[in-house]
Amino acid sequence: MSANPSSLSFTFQAILEQTMRDEQETDVPSKLFELFCFAKEGKIPLSINAATLLIRCFGLAKMLEEAVSVYKELDPDSRNTSVVNLLLDCLLRGENIDRGFKVLDEMLKRNSGVPPNNTTMDIVLSATWKRIWVEKMMSVEEIYGLLMRFFEHDIFFG
Known part of the structure; x- marks a missing residue:
């Protein structure tokens, strides 16, 4: 048995x-x-x-x-979105930015099984701001594109 x-x-x-x-x-x-x-x-x-x-x-x-x-x-x-957000946060805080953004790309796909939410946006924007100020690695166009992808999922600043 x-x-x-x-x-x-x-x-x-x-x-x-x-x-x-x-x-x-x-x-x-x-x-x-x-x-x-x-x-x-x-x-x-x-x-x-x-x-x-x-x-x-x-x-x-x-x-x-x-x-x-x-x-x-x-x-x-x-x-679910919560566990994917946790992984995303780990990757971005651990400075594995490329892998973190791959996870985010999966979340932002249409009909994703784990769609982003406001917490996702907070995690990504926090990491993005750190990158901008510390490493100066993101252009205005990249930030704009990222925000537009969130907006497509009806996720706005709030």
């Missing part, structure tokens, strides 16, 4: 949460990645909450490849 995948998923989530709370544990992000790899090998599906927890932790630790791995492992039907 095999275990229920949903039950395993929630058990895995509980283990992740406990590991994050363990103040004695050093290098929590690496330990969480080991647990993630173990679950992946065991074909334990990720709950949306477990994926969110892992992406957030890996993003804060600047473990961007690991955050992307978690996102890719998440069932596509479970992905």
